[in-house]
Amino acid sequence: MAAAAGTWAFSLPVLNKMRALLLRDASATDCVQEAMADIENDEETGSYVVGRGGYPNKDGLIQCDAAIMEGHPCHFGAVAALSGVGTPLAVARKVMERNTHSFLVGDGAAAFAREQGFIVEDNESMMTEWSAEVYKEYLEKKKSPKGHDTLGLIALDIHGNITVGVSTSGAPLKYPGRVGDSPLPGCGLYADNQVGAAAATGDGDQIMCFCPCFHVVLLMKQGLSPMDACQTVLEDILQRVGKENMFELGIIAMNMKGEAGAASSMPFPYCIWSQGQDSIEELMQQPCKL
């Protein structure tokens, strides 16, 4: 039973693509990578804090984090603080497949990307008018805009393999080299073929310490549905930090039957599809309340 899920409303067009790919027998990993590349490399979607045209760091450099995890058996690849590549998730996939290391950062990640045949561009061609404007405003007013969108995609193919991928340009105007939750296994994403997968989005600096995606998968392993697992993790975190201190967090999850669920601390649109459905479902998750 093939299925797909994505964070935020802007995942809708790629969910359509994922549906088409999965029905044509694409692997979950190919599906996630190809779909992610559409958003990452599209400078129009940079304002969603992903890939090309995304928010630069304090020095005006766009540094991206991305990771991919296959459920079987927990193959993992990630890049962080990678500059100059419009499809960082594809580089993360190469890291995963090379299989010696799982996580490359900074200049090392860029050197690896080059070796693997990616073109590493200069920062200027990664920036758009919009991101340059944002940076100019930051330099003048010294105020960083708030924004924490991360694109998270989950695909379950017809052979029963699950893959999750996440990609982000990170916290807007972040400290150079700042890495958030996205590329860390268990934090921004997690997948296990015996259980399912999860992806997180939101304020990465606050999310990380809860390892929420790992927690969601552990709860699904105990028998909870994706929805209940996500809700339980959110409630747990809410209880821990208190309502006044709660930060932006959205989680999506899917089990090996293709059932999906989500939970969030804010209104959180997400998209899902499962085989048999003609179209993508756009859902709105309301904030979790204790």
Added chain:
Amino acid sequence: MCLCIYNWKGFGSMKPVIVVHGGAGRIFKEREDGSRSGVIRAALKGYSILKQGGSALDAVEQAVTLMEDDPHFNAGCGSVLNQKGEVEMDAIIMDGKNLASGAVSAVKCIANPIKLARLVMEKTEHMLLTDYGAQCFAKAMGVPEIPGEKLITERSRERWIKNLEPDSNPHAFQTDLGTVGAVAIDSEGNVACATSTGGLTNKLVGRVGDTACIGSGGYADNHVGATSTTGHGESIMKVVLARLILYHMEQGLSPEEASDTALNCMKTRVGGLGGVIVVSSSGDWAARFSTKQMSWATVKDDQLYYGIYTGERLTKSFEETLTSEGF
């Protein structure tokens, strides 16, 4: 170094505990004494802080700092070299009180990455800084920059050269690694963890392992306990080992059972070996490993426990050891 503390000055009701490790890789016979002595000294240092009513966070930071300065270990000075012949280090520290954490990865030319990790935790809103960003931050914090050469030992250089040979197998030599770590619980019942490493020998530039990844290299939560891990980093990350251990403890397993269960999961699911140290929120502790050796030392109730081989658990009194180690 003055460690003349014999009087218990407990401010809270918890009896403090510290556990340290010097890595779960292969420890050659000629290096055993150095490794054993290194972890014992680190444990003594950490315990002396705890005995004075100091925090678990201070204790683990100081214990790891000592091991970073000790060239016997693959952390700080003595770190293995990357493909280019440079030292690139990862470190993490976590405070179980509020789940605050700080980490650095692929950082060069500083003596103590664990101190920088703590600065990330305390002076920024972020949890992980990497590569040149971590370097800039170190400079901004006034951390002295030292020539990379100062961190390189003859041994690390020899192994790097050997692994450059065309028919070498660097992965076979990954058996002899010594990531360092510490976990502690203080008299207030707060737990903390710290882990530091030079990573894999001849690794790709920019390779980051489990150490800097929260939940993998270490985790601390006052509700459960704290853990620090060592072993094959890529495998540890795939099972989020530190968080997995604490999850098992939340389900009711003892630190020892939780450690063995998690290590076994790592072995069977992803074929990885490693070692862990754990302290629970009630002061129980464990030092377990699926490799053949891990140098470790624990101090609790003024008694030192230590070992290297599976099943080995030697013991001496804290006071006796202070004297014998020349404190």
